[in-house]
Amino acid sequence: MAQRRLLDRLPVVHQLRQSVGLQRGMLVAGLIITGVFVLTAILAPVLAPYGYSQLRDEDGTFGAQQPPGPQHLLGTTVGGYDVLSRVIWGTQTAALVIVVAVILSIFIGVLLGLVSGYIGGWLDRVLVVVADAVYAFPSLLLAIVAAIAISGGQSSFWGGILAAAVSITVVFIPQYFRVIRAETVRIKSEAYVESAKVIGASPTRIMTRHVLRNATRTLPLIFTLNSSEAILTLAGLGFLGFGIEPTAAAEWGYDLNKSLSDVTSGIWWTSVFPGLAIVLVVLGITLVGESLNDLADPRLRTRRRADSGPHPTADVSVVPGGTVDDLAGLDTVEHRP
């Protein structure tokens, strides 16, 4: 029983049970695509027919811009690489960048948001203005500047991954900061925090035990949305020539940049496949995020016993900001008579 309860409380599993109809379809589709993406990233060395920087095999060099055929299922690039292999290896780069970028930005953003929201005062005001300024700025431009600062624009495998990840982090921190700070400010005035203060709990303990636990329920949602943005930013950087060198790793944005001149002469396979890879992965992750978002919003959630007409929602306890207490286990909506 306790185990089932734990399973039920895992973010995605709970939502999967809660969803019905189209929403479930979108969530499942997103989970499948994301799963395939993760599996491909892990199994890339097994799946890819060639290495990402391989130019020749025992039959000689691959040749540049070869059309798709039995030797190279998706053809070869202008640089003479196998397109299919680079698409497959690219999942690994994308996955690594997502993991590093999201972990870094969650860690820093949550910490700053928590401290800023809980302590308040001038520190809070300064941080809010800074976060707002960064948030409103075109993220790609910021990522470009950060990429220049970190790697001078060119780099090795880990150098490139870190540069891309850190530049994306710079862009994401304000988003986590804003969300966590808003939640913290709201939770700060809750009765249980006041009680903890009265008992004499230290600010650190209150922040970690009482506030953080309750402020993080929107994180899975932002996590998915930012993962997809991380891929897009990485590809954008690569497209502008600030990605990872082709000898260091496969990166879809870089390949698209190199295919720019191919397009004019009608060579389509060098751009279509890496591009489709980006679209598919972002689509999958975003479908998961969107579904989580809709399921968390009682105005958008499709109910199991769906009837026609508008659904009254006034009696549902809605948290300001549009999320409901489902992740905390308060199923006010589901079990209404």
Added chain:
Amino acid sequence: MTTTESPAEAPAPTGRARSGGNRLLRFILVRFLLIFPTILILVTMVFVLMRSIGDPITAALGGRLPADQLAQRIEEAGYNRPIWVQYFEYLGQIFTGNFGTSITDHQPVVDLLVRYGGATLELAFYALIVAFIVGIPLGMLAAYLRDRWPDAVLRVFAILCYATPVFFAGLLLKLVFAVGLGWLPVAGRASVRVELALSRVPNPTGIYLIDAAQTPNPGPVYADLLAHAVLPGIALGLLTAGVFLRLVRTNVIGTLSMDYVDAARSRGVREYRLVTAHAIKPALVPIITVIGLQIAMLLGGAVLTETTFEWQGLGFQLARYLTARDFVAVQGIVALLAVIVAVTNFVVDVIAALIDPRIRY
């Protein structure tokens, strides 16, 4: 900065209506003053990041010039002075509208804005038009047909708009409509003949849509301009169209369950009209509030779109200087864009406040 609640909640506070005008003025003033710290923060951040790798002259010309000449040029440009002296000098320059001079071709960055800003503005304008034409009607349709299959298709379309990088959308459009079908030009803002005609107009603004009116025979010129604008406009506009679609759908669904819509429904107003005439108006207010962020996104996307279509705008120049490792020009253009974004956001916030009385400090 501003907090907006979705239209489904929280009626405007009553009883304070008399001081409404004062509060609006106060809002505009505070919001105006906020521009300055915003610009200061962004410019400082850009400065710190860009200079953390050392002086820009070595970055641009290192390896191409002998060491003594390099040192001499660093000396001339003043990059050997303490960093904080350079920082305050830089702030002072920006305050007087001087964003630096590129190293590789000695162009003042402000001149780049004058010469190429019009092109970027035009591209953003086309993209916004595409976003409005595609996003708002489709968002209403998705809300009207909520949870039926067209809604699912439209929502997947909206996500696809977001999931497709603008440069890939551009490449696909080029492949199909320019190279494959040959309907539209592959790249550029205008064909050579038209560019030539536009360069001869008496008062060039750099915005071709305006300059075209001064040519002796504007008809074919406009046709040529629009033919070149279609693909870049769609590539960049779809991104924002997806955002609008989702926003309109969510908000129309929210407003459809409000009392005044129920009242209209009970008066016998048809569901179609409820969506197009009753629920859409309050649902459009959030669009105005996100448009500021969207313009920032369009500027970022413009860098990629302009590179894809060789559209000679600020973004194309930025990409060119990036490749040339001319970081003074990059820093200048990014700082300039920071100012533009900050000012645009101020204007958008004021417009939003004028429309929605709930937005106040």
